[in-house]
Amino acid sequence: MTRILVVDDKQMMRDSVTTTLSRAGFQPIAAPDGPTALELIERHRPAAMVTDLKMPGMDGLSLLRHALEREPNLPIILMTAYASVETAVQAMKDGAFDYIQKPFDGDELVVAVKRAAEHYRLKRENEALRCNNEPGRHTQLIGESGPMRELRSQIDQIADSHSTVLITGESGTGKEVVARRIVALSPRRESVLLAVNCAALSTSLLESELFGHEKGAFTGAEQLRKGRFELSDGGTLILDEISEVDPAVQAKLLRVLQEQQIERVGSSYTMEVDVRVIATSNRALDREVAEGRFREDLLFRLNVLPVRVPALRERGEDIPLLADHFLMSQALRDGRDPKGFDDAATNLLMEYEWPGNVRELQNICERAGVLTAGNTITADRIAPWLTGQPVAASTEDRAPELAVSDERKLADIEREIIVRTLQRHQGHRQRSAKALGIGVRTLGLKLRKWKESNLVEQSL
Numbered sequence: 001m002t003r004i005l006v007v008d009d010k011q012m013m014r015d016s017v018t019t020t021l022s023r024a025g026f027q028p029i030a031a032p033d034g035p036t037a038l039e040l041i042e043r044h045r046p047a048a049m050v051t052d053l054k055m056p057g058m059d060g061l062s063l064l065r066h067a068l069e070r071e072p073n074l075p076i077i078l079m080t081a082y083a084s085v086e087t088a089v090q091a092m093k094d095g096a097f098d099y100i101q102k103p104f105d106g107d108e109l110v111v112a113v114k115r116a117a118e119h120y121r122l123k124r125e126n127e128a129l130r131c132n133n134e135p136g137r138h139t140q141l142i143g144e145s146g147p148m149r150e151l152r153s154q155i156d157q158i159a160d161s162h163s164t165v166l167i168t169g170e171s172g173t174g175k176e177v178v179a180r181r182i183v184a185l186s187p188r189r190e191s192v193l194l195a196v197n198c199a200a201l202s203t204s205l206l207e208s209e210l211f212g213h214e215k216g217a218f219t220g221a222e223q224l225r226k227g228r229f230e231l232s233d234g235g236t237l238i239l240d241e242i243s244e245v246d247p248a249v250q251a252k253l254l255r256v257l258q259e260q261q262i263e264r265v266g267s268s269y270t271m272e273v274d275v276r277v278i279a280t281s282n283r284a285l286d287r288e289v290a291e292g293r294f295r296e297d298l299l300f301r302l303n304v305l306p307v308r309v310p311a312l313r314e315r316g317e318d319i320p321l322l323a324d325h326f327l328m329s330q331a332l333r334d335g336r337d338p339k340g341f342d343d344a345a346t347n348l349l350m351e352y353e354w355p356g357n358v359r360e361l362q363n364i365c366e367r368a369g370v371l372t373a374g375n376t377i378t379a380d381r382i383a384p385w386l387t388g389q390p391v392a393a394s395t396e397d398r399a400p401e402l403a404v405s406d407e408r409k410l411a412d413i414e415r416e417i418i419v420r421t422l423q424r425h426q427g428h429r430q431r432s433a434k435a436l437g438i439g440v441r442t443l444g445l446k447l448r449k450w451k452e453s454n455l456v457e458q459s460l
Contacts, residue, residue, distance in 0.1 A: 002117050003027045003044050007037045007051035020106040034058025041071055042269035048116035053080040061091055068095045073123040075116035141181055142325050143318030147310040158305045159185035165278040166302045169309030171445060172359030175280040178309055179238045192235035194228045199241040207249050208265055217266025229262050233273045242279040243288055250295045257301040312354040319349050326365035339369050344379035352386045363437050422460055
């Protein structure tokens, strides 16, 4: 229900307005004076405020100015007597949304409040969309294998719930696609959807990104900033790679999941939020708990509805469908005729173990689509990319050659190739990732894991 703040020093008027709004389907919150109203704005963040103009102490104009300082998008409707219409008009120039003249009937009030609440909803969604630059908003799940049918069935079961979801699976399996598919089928599909990559931000930046901060909360905080929890109120927030969150931020996340309340950095006001959290992790969180890197109580709160995304090697029969999908998507995007793999190339794709899962397959398909002159992609074209050997490209972009023996583990070979490529590019991750045919984020995650295990130099 949409929260509406009603401010009037007269009890009878407050009761009348709140009753009218309740009957219209709103959730009214009443305040007898300006200071109380400001506290309720911070705590409940209403979609609109209806306030009397003449009140002792802080009058409606003073409340208007203070309220807009705290919540610039809040639509404020002034209730005014005939003699104060000129003052109300001036208030609209100062930022008021509308005014209604006493005496007014209930329908007039409801119409004004509906307009204000819709205005607020649109402003908030636009604000959320401006900061939602996350890629991969598609929700299509490709595959007809047993594991994929089981995954779809599980998604259908949990989509209608408002409970927290924890999606686990290896890197590159498509956890975010699954998360967005859940949202697309949920009752919140028309509400705000935001995503945060927890692995890409430092602890201080992540805290500010999630919870927001007040002006002057720390050096460089030159203006108030709303966090993703506040912006996604009423909708869904995807927390990608939740295992990378610092323990200090984990404690705050636990409170949000338990109490549905947040505080901006530098603020003493507690705000209520209604956000469905969908978290993803490519690590075994129970192991992270055992090793002291993740809070057990937070894991319990996250793991209400667990979903495991199968690795690509567990659903090999889906590989031809996925490959055709990626090639067709690339053709449509680039305005070219679609290409396809011949039988030998398809067999080669089916035999490969795909340590990088669906993301690696997509990279291979896109690379083959660009570098193949005709419309048929042969096994000879893709074979070097699937055996750890250098790609037949320019000398500048080749990965270093390695002597591969049966006794060496694939993980060791992969690590050595990546380290040598980084050294050859003087540690430049973007150029190294391009030469390796993987994403920069994938490269960063692999390096972080190896550094934690002291398998590579910390300077990489």
